[in-house]
Amino acid sequence: MVAGLDVHYHGDDELTAAVVVLDSGTLSVVEQVTVHGRTTFPYVPGLFAFRELPALVEALERLTVTPDLLVCDGYGLAHPRGFGLACHLGVLTGLPSLGVAKTPFVGTHTTPGRERGSWTPIVLGDSTVGRALRTQRAIKPVYVSPGHRIDLDTVTDQVLRLAPRFRLPDPIRKADHLARHGT
DNA sequence: GCGACAG
DNA sequence: ATCTTGTCGC
Numbered sequence: 001m002v003a004g005l006d007v008h009y010h011g012d013d014e015l016t017a018a019v020v021v022l023d024s025g026t027l028s029v030v031e032q033v034t035v036h037g038r039t040t041f042p043y044v045p046g047l048f049a050f051r052e053l054p055a056l057v058e059a060l061e062r063l064t065v066t067p068d069l070l071v072c073d074g075y076g077l078a079h080p081r082g083f084g085l086a087c088h089l090g091v092l093t094g095l096p097s098l099g100v101a102k103t104p105f106v107g108t109h110t111t112p113g114r115e116r117g118s119w120t121p122i123v124l125g126d127s128t129v130g131r132a133l134r135t136q137r138a139i140k141p142v143y144v145s146p147g148h149r150i151d152l153d154t155v156t157d158q159v160l161r162l163a164p165r166f167r168l169p170d171p172i173r174k175a176d177h178l179a180r181h182g183t
Numbered sequence: 184g185c186g187a188c189a190g
Numbered sequence: 191a192t193c194t195t196g197t198c199g200c
Contacts, residue, residue: 007190009191043191045188051191052190074189084189105189143189190191 001030002162003067004171005059005089007052008179013039017055018179020171021067027162027170032178035059045105046080049088060093069150070097071162071171076147078122078130080106090148097147098155100169104132104143114138117160131156135163142167 002024008016015038021031035058041050052074060070076086076099090097107124109132116137122130122145130145133156144159146152162169168176177183 007191009190015191043190045190048189079189099189101189103189 001065001067002069002071002158002171003060003063004071004169004173004175005056006073006172006175006179007055008176009039015039015055016179016182017052017059018175019056019059019063020174020178021063021065022171022174024068027164029174031063031065032174033059033062034178034182035062048074049083049085052085053088053092056089057092060089067095069158070095070147071158071169072097072099072147073101073172073176075099075101075105075130075143076145078106078124078143078145082124082129084145084147086145086147096149098150098158099130099145099147100159100172101143101145102140102168109143112141119156128152133159135160135169136165136167139167 072086075084086099107122109122112118119131119133121128132141
């Protein structure tokens with residue numbers, strides 16, 4: 001089972017966190033949870049986890065099933081301190097996790113080929129911390145990195161498998177939809 | 184030293 | 191993230 005996580009913001013300081021658990025094989029919804037709350041930390045690049053983590057952890061605690069993988073909206077290892085949102089969530093829950101970001105944040109990379117599945121490394125210092133991955137032909141790549149208890153090849157395989165039709169993996173799309181529309 | 188910077 | 195106007199494509 002694979003869980004997608006996302007947070008939606010309303011008004012001054014209100015937020016809704018959503019977690020959607022999908023059957024890894026059929027990509028059908030197994031369970032979904034939303035948590036409403038207020039922001040307790042501003043958006044600061046590099047400290048993103050402090051903003052979204054509390055509500056997401058609460059949503060995860062309300063699940064009746066235990067996911068085998070957390071698919072997070074943001075970075076994991078590819079982070080200025082090597083510890084993005086996906087890492088925090090993975091360590092706190094003890095579950096394998098990965099991060100999928102929509103824009104480049106740290107490190108350097110070249111543009112991957114335009115075919116679905118092509119990728120280039122994201123390099124920070126002298127190590128590879130993630131990949132710019134093309135999930136759909138000629139569509140902007142996504143930026144993936146390991147969170148916890150997962151390697152970069154597995155991250156790449158899973159994200160591709162979970163994004164058969166659109167740019168973003170289904171778990172994230174469904175969590176995004178749930179957080180903003182409540183269904 | 185200054186600016187830019189996941190969502 | 192959010193907002194807004196406009197365009198493209200199935």
